[in-house]
Each structure stands twice: as structure tokens, then as C-alpha cells.
Amino acid sequence: MTEAIRAEGLVKTFGNVVALNGVSLSVARGEMLGILGDNGAGKSTLIKILTGYHRPDAGQVYVDGKPVNFASVDDARAHGIECVYQDLALVNGLSIYHNMFLKRELLWGGPLKLLNHREMRRRAAAALAEIGIAVASVDLEVGALSGGQRQAIAVARAVSTNARILLLDEPLAAMGAREARLIIDLVERLKSRGDIAIAMIAHNYAQTLEICDRVILVQHGEITFESPAGATSAEELLEIVRREYRAARAG
Amino acid sequence: MVAEGAARSSFARRAHSFLLRPEASVIVVSVALVAYFELANRNFITNANLQTLSQFVAAPVIIACGEIMLLICREIDLSVGQVFALAPFLMENVNDIGVPEPLAIVAALLVCALIGLVIGLITIKLSIPSFITTLGMLFLITGLTLTISRGYPANTSGGPLLTGIMGTWAYSEILWALAIVAIMHVVLRHTRWGLHTIAIGGNIVAAAEAGIAINRIKIGNFVLTSTLGGLTGLLEAFRVGSIDPLAGGSNIMFLGVASGVIGGTAIAGGTGTIVGGLVGGIMLGVMQDGFTLQGINAFTFDIIIGAAILIAMAANIHLARLRGGGAR
Numbered sequence: 001m002t003e004a005i006r007a008e009g010l011v012k013t014f015g016n017v018v019a020l021n022g023v024s025l026s027v028a029r030g031e032m033l034g035i036l037g038d039n040g041a042g043k044s045t046l047i048k049i050l051t052g053y054h055r056p057d058a059g060q061v062y063v064d065g066k067p068v069n070f071a072s073v074d075d076a077r078a079h080g081i082e083c084v085y086q087d088l089a090l091v092n093g094l095s096i097y098h099n100m101f102l103k104r105e106l107l108w109g110g111p112l113k114l115l116n117h118r119e120m121r122r123r124a125a126a127a128l129a130e131i132g133i134a135v136a137s138v139d140l141e142v143g144a145l146s147g148g149q150r151q152a153i154a155v156a157r158a159v160s161t162n163a164r165i166l167l168l169d170e171p172l173a174a175m176g177a178r179e180a181r182l183i184i185d186l187v188e189r190l191k192s193r194g195d196i197a198i199a200m201i202a203h204n205y206a207q208t209l210e211i212c213d214r215v216i217l218v219q220h221g222e223i224t225f226e227s228p229a230g231a232t233s234a235e236e237l238l239e240i241v242r243r244e245y246r247a248a249r250a251g
Numbered sequence: 252m253v254a255e256g257a258a259r260s261s262f263a264r265r266a267h268s269f270l271l272r273p274e275a276s277v278i279v280v281s282v283a284l285v286a287y288f289e290l291a292n293r294n295f296i297t298n299a300n301l302q303t304l305s306q307f308v309a310a311p312v313i314i315a316c317g318e319i320m321l322l323i324c325r326e327i328d329l330s331v332g333q334v335f336a337l338a339p340f341l342m343e344n345v346n347d348i349g350v351p352e353p354l355a356i357v358a359a360l361l362v363c364a365l366i367g368l369v370i371g372l373i374t375i376k377l378s379i380p381s382f383i384t385t386l387g388m389l390f391l392i393t394g395l396t397l398t399i400s401r402g403y404p405a406n407t408s409g410g411p412l413l414t415g416i417m418g419t420w421a422y423s424e425i426l427w428a429l430a431i432v433a434i435m436h437v438v439l440r441h442t443r444w445g446l447h448t449i450a451i452g453g454n455i456v457a458a459a460e461a462g463i464a465i466n467r468i469k470i471g472n473f474v475l476t477s478t479l480g481g482l483t484g485l486l487e488a489f490r491v492g493s494i495d496p497l498a499g500g501s502n503i504m505f506l507g508v509a510s511g512v513i514g515g516t517a518i519a520g521g522t523g524t525i526v527g528g529l530v531g532g533i534m535l536g537v538m539q540d541g542f543t544l545q546g547i548n549a550f551t552f553d554i555i556i557g558a559a560i561l562i563a564m565a566a567n568i569h570l571a572r573l574r575g576g577g578a579r
Contacts, residue, residue, distance in 0.1 A: 074462060090457055091457050103461040115446065
């Protein structure tokens with residue numbers, strides 16, 4: 001498998017707080033990486049460096065083997081990196097297709113620059129069908145959808161821009177079993193296409209091990225454990241976290 | 252038979268989806284009111300009265316077009332009625348120093364746009380709620396108008412063609428209103444500007460993450476509202492033939508906001524239609540004109556109008572809740 005994104009020795013501090021202390025990782029095309037760890041361990045900082053939201057104090061990010069320095073989120077996007085944040089960034093009062101094309105609207109030619117609703121509808125429906133998301137109509141307001149459907153729309157929007165690196169920030173948080181299944185199926189279909197590298201932040205060890213190919217454990221800004229999903233278990237991960245917790249208390 | 256059934260169900264579906272639109276209940280109520288006023292005194296549907304009615308409707312509808320854009324992106328302009336009063340004096344003062352009337356109109360509108368820009372910049376750059384910014388501007392502009400006019404009314408000037416276009420022809424003001432409604436409807440529904448205005452009001456975080464230029468759009472909508480307020484003031488001044496430093500004011504502003512809200516624009520932002528503002532303005536106009544024809548006492552009149560606005564708004568908010576399945 002070819003490597004899509006790689007980070008080496010990422011360091012990020014906020015004042016006196018060391019959020020990341022030399023983190024290195026890589027994700028290949030068609031691979032899915034699970035990023036586990038407690039709140040405040042540095043997972044979100046890591047993701048936000050990869051999306052160009054934060055700039056690292058030290059370390060280097062590589063896309064397709066070439067070093068990149070993102071000046072902004074748009075800059076990272078231009079390199080095919082898309083992130084679906086927990087808040088999903090959807091506008092409830094707008095239709096599915098308007099949300100999918102927000103800020104990337106298709107326009108009719110001509111001086112008036114009017115919105116080409118017809119083409120946006122058509123392409124939104126095609127993009128959803130391609131990744132197997134069923135909705136009654138792309139005219140539906142996003143606010144009328146379920147949590148799982150909304151997440152699916154956000155993922156669909158991210159990949160419809162030809163994203164080659166997809167970052168998901170807790171996509172399964174606060175989701176019922178059936179809703180979670182919708183997203184897991186969707187992510188697995190994307191993975192099986194083989195052209196997208198996916199990294200997912202998660203809290204549920206068992207679920208993450210089931211979906212991901214490989215997992216890393218982030219604790220106080222460092223990667224303390226890394227393993228193929230098949231070679232470890234939720235119990236082992238939990239034991240590492242417990243041991244760390246006891247050591248921290250003793251120290 | 253099958254085709255007939257399909258046609259009927261398609262008609263029923265269209266009727267159903269029409270009734271679910273926020274404007275629908277207002278249209279139904281307006282038609283009922285027109286029927287009532289026509290039956291009560293046979294003078295409602297006459298050319299003379301329709302002309303009067305159109306004058307009641309035009310100004311609030313033009314004001315509503317601006318306020319709706321602001322309300323959708325979670326802002327409001329309380330000072331638009333004061334810009335309404337200021338604009339004609341600006342025009343006359345510029346005209347007095349020898350600038351031809353059409354250019355004086357343009358100059359007045361530019362100053363109104365500048366006022367909107369100032370409101371927008373203060374609101375955005377100093378992070379002051381627009382309710383407060385425009386409350387301050389309300390008093391400030393009133394003082395400015397009184398100073399410029401020294402508190403006296405004045406007469407409009409200009410040739411018959413210009414005054415005709417700008418207001419003295421029977422239906423010119425309502426034609427202005429309809430043209431502005433048409434343009435603003437296209438802006439709201441068929442341009443990125445409109446879509447981004449809705450996105451800002453619906454989810455400002457999502458709008459920011461998508462890369463929408465939030466400040467630019469909000470400031471632009473303040474400029475738009477002040478300019479439309481000034482234009483409305485000019486149209487009214489030409490129609491009446493005189494300029495009153497206390498014209499417009501909070502009354503016209505509230506009628507504009509009420510037209511929008513009655514027509515389904517949410518005070519909390521994120522949703523609204525320009526056509527709704529037109530329909531809301533027509534309903535308010537029909538009531539004002541109809542009750543005037545009935546010869547209802549002026550005090551009673553305000554009670555009826557106030558109650559009608561409350562009922563219409565309550566009805567719309569609750570219908571919206573039903574439509575949204577309780578989500579909003």
C-alpha cells in the first residue's frame with residue numbers, strides 16, 4: 001500500500017502546555033487508522049495540524065512523500081485533506097444539496113452568476129448514490145435528517161471534493177447502534193475503494209478495533225502504543241491506559 | 252381514470268405543499284380580509300382605493316426587503332426609519348447647491364449606503380449587537396435630520412417626469428416595491444450572497460468553517476437595508492410632495508420588520524423569504540386601508556392592528572414548528 005500522509009516528530013505547545021511532544025504517524029491509501037486516547041491527550045491537536053488549522057512548532061508533514069507546510073485549512077484542502085468535525089458544519093435550514101455545495105456552489109454562466117440549482121441537485125444525488133447513501137430527496141432540509149444521516153452527508157461532502165485523505169473526529173460519538181452501522185458501512189465502502197486514506201478519532205476501543213486496520217494510542221502528547229487491530233484487544237488497550245493512570249497517580 | 256386520479260393527487264399534493272408554505276396562511280387571511288372589507292362597504296375594490304392600498308403597502312414592503320436579509324443573518328436595523336426621513340433632506344440640500352435632481356438622488360442614496368456601512372462596521376468590528384448599534388443610530392440620525400432641516404418641513408423639487416417616476420404617478424411606488432421584491436427574491440434564492448446569508452443565520456460556525464466571508468455579507472446587508480430605507484424615504488417624499496423631518500421613523504421600521512415576520516421570516520435567523528415580506532406587507536396594508544374605510548376610531552385601529560400582528564406571528568411560528576416536526 002502506498003503512503004498517503006506521514007507526520008514526523010510533531011511538536012505543538014500552547015503556552016506552558018505541551019499538547020504534542022514528538023508524534024509520528026503515517027496512513028496509507030485504502031487504510032484506516034484509529035486514533036485512541038483520553039480527552040486532552042492531544043488527538044484533536046494532531047488532527048488540527050493535519051488539516052492546516054494549527055501549525056506545528058516542530059516536525060514535518062508529508063503528503064504523497066512530499067513535505068508540505070499548510071498555511072491554512074484551504075491550503076490543506078488543496079492537498080486533498082478533508083476533515084469531518086464533530087459539529088459536522090452543516091446548516092440545518094438548508095437543503096442537502098446546498099450543504100454539499102456550500103461555498104463551492106455551481107453557477108450558471110453569464111454576468112449574473114446565478115446558482116445552478118439543477119446541476120447541484122443532480123451532482124449531489126449522484127455523489128450520494130455513488131457512496132451508497134439513500135435519501136428520499138436532496139431537496140430535504142438537513143435539519144429533518146437523523147444524526148447518522150447528517151454524519152453521512154458530512155462525509156459525502158468531504159469525499160465529493162476528491163479528498164484523498166479523510167479525517168473523522170469522533171464520527172460515532174453519541175450514536176445509536178443502527179445509526180453507527182450506517183456510518184461504519186459507509187466508511188468501509190470508502191476504504192474498499194482503495195484510493196482514500198482514513199484516520200478516525202474515537203473513544204470506543206472495541207468498535208475502533210472492529211473497523212480500523214491499525215490503532216494508535218495517544219497519551220499526554222505522545223504515541224504510547226501502536227498495533228495492527230488484529231494483534232491487540234480492547235482489554236490490552238485498557239490495561240495500558242490503566243497502568244499509565246496508576247503511574248501518573250504514583251508519580 | 253388512472254391519469255385523472257394521478258392528476259388529482261398531483262393537484263392535492265400541490266395544494267398541500269402550498270398550504271405548508273409560510274406565506275400561504277397569510278395569503279388566505281388577506282383574501283378573506285379583502286372579501287370582508289368589500290362586502291362591508293362596497294368601496295374596497297375600486298381604482299381609487301386600490302391606489303390608496305398600494306400606498307399603504309409599498310413602503311413597508313421595500314423596508315422589509317432589507318430587514319428580511321438582516322433578520323436571516325441574525326441582525327436587525329432599528330434605524331432604517333430615520334434614514335428614511337434623512338434621505339429627502341440630503342437630496343434637497345445637495346440639489347440646493349446646484350447639483351441636478353437625479354444626481355442629488357444618487358448622492359443621497361450613497362450617503363444612506365455609507366450610514367449602513369458605518370452601522371455594519373461598528374456592529375462587526377466592535378462586536379456590538381446590531382440592536383444596540385442601530386438603537387444609537389436611531390437617535391443620532393434623528394438629531395442629524397432635525398439639525399439639517401432646522402425642524403421645518405420642505406418641498407420637493409424636480410420636473411414632472413422625475414417626480415412621476417419617483418412617486419406621483421398613481422402606481423409608481425408599488426411598482427418600485429414589486430421590482431425591488433423581484434430583484435431581492437432572486438438575490439436571496441438564486442445567488443451565493445443569498446445562500447450565504449441563510450447559512451450564516453442557520454449555523455455561523457458551519458458558515459465560518461466552509462470559508463464564507465461572514466463580516467462582508469453582514470456589512471453588505473446593513474448597507475442594503477439603509478440604502479433601501481433611504482430610497483423608500485425619497486419615494487414617499489416625492490409622492491407626498493413635501494418632506495417631513497419626522498416622517499417614517501420607528502413606525503415604518505416596525506411595519507417593515509412585521510411584514511417580514513408575518514411572512515415567515517424567523518427573528519432567530521436562518522429562514523425567511525422576500526415573497527413572504529410582500530405578502531405580509533399586503534396583509535398589513537389591507538387591514539390599515541380596510542379599517543380606515545370602515546371609519547374605525549384611530550385608537551381602536553391600533554389595538555386591532557397590534558392584535559392582528561401578534562396573531563399572525565404566533566400562527567406562523569407554530570405552523571413552522573409543525574412543519575419542522577418540533578425541531579425548531
